[in-house]
Amino acid sequence: MQKVLVIDADRCTGCRQCELVCSYEHEGVYAPTLSRIRLVKFEDRCLNVPVVCGFCDKPPCEDVCPTGAMGQRAGQPYAVVREENCIGCKECVHACPLGAVAMHPRKGVAMRCDLCQGDPACVKVCAPGALRYEPLDAAVRQKRRARVVALGVLRSPEEEEC
Amino acid sequence: MLSIAVDETRCNGCRRCEAVCQVVSLANGGLALPRIRIHRGEGGWRVRICRHCEQAPCADACVSGAMRADPARGVVELDASRCVGCYSCVMECPFGAVFMVEIEAGGCRAVKCDGCRERGDLWCARYCPTGALRAGETSGAVATQIRRERAWRLHGAQPYGGGARWR
Amino acid sequence: MKKEYVVIGNSVAGLSAVRAIRAIDREGSITVVSEERHLPYSRVLLTHYVAGKLRTDDLFLIQEAFYQKMRVRLLRGVRAVRVVPGERGVELDDGRWLRYDAVLVATGARPYFPAVFARGPEGVLGLRTLEDAVRIREAALSGSQIAIVGGGPVGIKLACALQEAGLSPTLLVSSPHILSQVADQEAAAIIERHLARAGVRVRCGVNVEELVAGRRGLQALMLSDGSVLACDMVVVCKGVRPQVELVAGRVRVRRGVVVDAGMRTSAPGVFAAGDVVEVRDLITGEERPSAIWPHAAAQGRVAGTNMAGGRVAFPGALQRNALEVLGLPVVAMGVTRVPADPAWECVITRSKVAYRKLVLKRGRLVGAVLVGDVEGAGIIQAAIRRGDAGWRQLVTPRAS
Numbered sequence: 001m002q003k004v005l006v007i008d009a010d011r012c013t014g015c016r017q018c019e020l021v022c023s024y025e026h027e028g029v030y031a032p033t034l035s036r037i038r039l040v041k042f043e044d045r046c047l048n049v050p051v052v053c054g055f056c057d058k059p060p061c062e063d064v065c066p067t068g069a070m071g072q073r074a075g076q077p078y079a080v081v082r083e084e085n086c087i088g089c090k091e092c093v094h095a096c097p098l099g100a101v102a103m104h105p106r107k108g109v110a111m112r113c114d115l116c117q118g119d120p121a122c123v124k125v126c127a128p129g130a131l132r133y134e135p136l137d138a139a140v141r142q143k144r145r146a147r148v149v150a151l152g153v154l155r156s157p158e159e160e161e162c
Numbered sequence: 163m164l165s166i167a168v169d170e171t172r173c174n175g176c177r178r179c180e181a182v183c184q185v186v187s188l189a190n191g192g193l194a195l196p197r198i199r200i201h202r203g204e205g206g207w208r209v210r211i212c213r214h215c216e217q218a219p220c221a222d223a224c225v226s227g228a229m230r231a232d233p234a235r236g237v238v239e240l241d242a243s244r245c246v247g248c249y250s251c252v253m254e255c256p257f258g259a260v261f262m263v264e265i266e267a268g269g270c271r272a273v274k275c276d277g278c279r280e281r282g283d284l285w286c287a288r289y290c291p292t293g294a295l296r297a298g299e300t301s302g303a304v305a306t307q308i309r310r311e312r313a314w315r316l317h318g319a320q321p322y323g324g325g326a327r328w329r
Numbered sequence: 330m331k332k333e334y335v336v337i338g339n340s341v342a343g344l345s346a347v348r349a350i351r352a353i354d355r356e357g358s359i360t361v362v363s364e365e366r367h368l369p370y371s372r373v374l375l376t377h378y379v380a381g382k383l384r385t386d387d388l389f390l391i392q393e394a395f396y397q398k399m400r401v402r403l404l405r406g407v408r409a410v411r412v413v414p415g416e417r418g419v420e421l422d423d424g425r426w427l428r429y430d431a432v433l434v435a436t437g438a439r440p441y442f443p444a445v446f447a448r449g450p451e452g453v454l455g456l457r458t459l460e461d462a463v464r465i466r467e468a469a470l471s472g473s474q475i476a477i478v479g480g481g482p483v484g485i486k487l488a489c490a491l492q493e494a495g496l497s498p499t500l501l502v503s504s505p506h507i508l509s510q511v512a513d514q515e516a517a518a519i520i521e522r523h524l525a526r527a528g529v530r531v532r533c534g535v536n537v538e539e540l541v542a543g544r545r546g547l548q549a550l551m552l553s554d555g556s557v558l559a560c561d562m563v564v565v566c567k568g569v570r571p572q573v574e575l576v577a578g579r580v581r582v583r584r585g586v587v588v589d590a591g592m593r594t595s596a597p598g599v600f601a602a603g604d605v606v607e608v609r610d611l612i613t614g615e616e617r618p619s620a621i622w623p624h625a626a627a628q629g630r631v632a633g634t635n636m637a638g639g640r641v642a643f644p645g646a647l648q649r650n651a652l653e654v655l656g657l658p659v660v661a662m663g664v665t666r667v668p669a670d671p672a673w674e675c676v677i678t679r680s681k682v683a684y685r686k687l688v689l690k691r692g693r694l695v696g697a698v699l700v701g702d703v704e705g706a707g708i709i710q711a712a713i714r715r716g717d718a719g720w721r722q723l724v725t726p727r728a729s
Binding site: 009038040042047049051066067086087088089090091093094096097098099100101102103108109 | 304
């Protein structure tokens with residue numbers, strides 16, 4: 001079963017451990033700007049949203065890439081940025097509807113999540129469980145359940161009493 | 163690096179960018195030629211403007227040292243006085259954003275976007291009525307904006323679910 | 330610990346390697362060994378100098394200040410004799426010994442002379458160095474008869490340059506048409522007509538059989554069709570060969586130095602880039618030297634980054650040439666000559682001023698020849714590199 005990276009923003013505490021471990025995994029330094037996963041904070045709403053590649057089926061970043069740098073490397077199951085082909089035109093950065101592709105500030109090439117080739121480090125360090133890496137059907141089941149509960153919460157108190 | 167976001171699906175072909183660019187170029191002492199070009203391609207308008215690549219292939223290919231990435235200003239610049247019109251950059255640019263213009267009999271020079279004088283505020287982007295052109299000062303500027311908008315739509319603005327616990 | 334880098338060769342591959350090293354390693358010491366006394370100049374612009382459109386000062390790629398800014402020790406007029414990977418050192422011709430942690434061999438290539446020219450009299454030369462160009466320019470100004478051998482890009486550009494300098498040069502081509510390695514027959518015919526109109530004589534299908542030397546050097550060429558061509562100077566533009574002597578026998582060398590995608594040779598710590606190496610062709614998969622400028626710049630950057638501890642790869646070579654033939658732009662990329670095989674097809678658009686041909690192999694874009702109108706050549710190149718099927722929009726004519 002295909003596994004997906006599930007983001008549960010409700011649980012995110014905004015600790016930025018995922019950013020740190022991601023940059024360390026990929027670049028060997030602790031620097032959030034070098035991370036493939038980025039945290040967006042809405043302070044006024046106490047909302048923290050980790051943003052990461054959505055692993056689209058028809059990725060716009062791959063569509064717009066003029067050099068074919070966004071894509072799979074032969075023999076590797078997860079999509080990467082082929083840095084040797086990347087010219088740093090930033091088309092993918094702008095095309096990504098999630099804002100999950102960023103530019104490497106030093107190398108001048110695109111950065112995007114490669115799921116650590118199947119073993120995402122961010123998931124392992126996420127203490128509150130805002131990031132999960134699980135089979136697609138399990139993720140859908142959980143989401144469905146959460147939705148039903150949420151809908152229940154929205155009912156008026158009278159209805160809930162019956 | 164300057165970031166220019168081009169969304170061709172939004173372009174309606176009004177060519178305001180071309181007109182503005184021409185005026186700005188003239189005002190800056192250049193040729194009265196647009197450095198951005200719009201033309202109708204298959205299935206819609208094509209916008210041809212330099213993306214100021216970080217690993218610019220045109221600069222790699224330039225045999226006279228006229229095309230240079232300027233990390234300080236964050237743009238790929240063309241020193242027209244050194245250009246010999248060899249077509250190398252035209253051959254390399256994957257966006258077709260370097261144009262050759264004849265400036266005298268038999269002599270051609272390359273012309274491309276110079277990122278305007280005011281960084282982060284490209285005149286073409288400022289005058290684009292549809293949002294087909296957007297510009298930001300750094301390579302992440304536009305992406306950060308997209309990321310924020312999207313994160314809000316997905317998790318913040320929902321009537322239920324995301325964020326509800328903290329409301 | 331401070332790393333010691335040695336870069337042998339001071340042209341585009343060497344320079345872009347220096348930039349790449351400095352971008353990563355601000356501490357290490359960089360030494361550039363340059364056989365030529367000049368600052369690096371653009372060899373591609375030498376024909377513009379011959380035409381009188383540029384002065385020598387315009388040819389230099391960088392100023393002296395570059396070396397100070399990059400904190401590079403530049404050894405000019407010094408030749409590296411051999412690289413000894415076992416002792417991690419380079420021997421120079423003045424007896425000095427340079428120790429290195431990483432060395433880049435970017436010695437480039439030299440013009441190839443067929444046997445008949447090998448021990449020719451005064452007046453036989455190639456076009457590779459500034460000295461060559463100066464000699465040709467002097468000969469042109471004194472009104473010499475100059476013949477050019479070889480119908481490749483360099484030969485054609487030199488013929489155009491001499492024509493612009495007011496001479497009427499003769500281009501001798503052994504193949505049945507010009508640009509036989511680069512473009513197809515139809516494109517060549519258009520360019521030949523254009524050259525002929527401008528006053529450049531092109532003679533295809535002739536070889537030089539013998540050189541006739543007089544008291545003051547070259548006098549005439551005996552050609553394979555039996556005719557005799559009087560000339561005082563012959564410039565041989567039959568391509569270049571990698572200069573591999575420096576490392577021959579110590580690292581793997583075939584036609585050029587064999588490197589992997591990271592521009593590493595078979596010896597640890599020894600990198601090579603530019604015209605001296607042979608690289609895998611993106612389309613044919615063939616390993617061969619590719620003496621073109623953009624490859625040298627890209628390979629130099631890859632080598633420099635890897636020397637300083639980074640990890641990047643060169644994506645592979647795509648043979649391509651852009652030239653301007655007396656106002657007529659020509660771009661040829663990838664595979665341009667189509668074998669007689671049903672898997673291959675051509676999409677050709679012709680107009681009064683332009684000839685555009687796209688070459689497809691099993692529906693995949695693998696090459697293009699554009700003459701007259703080269704607009705969007707880069708878009709086509711990107712499509713070739715991606716290898717996708719979205720090439721059809723490229724042939725639709727542009728609405729102005």
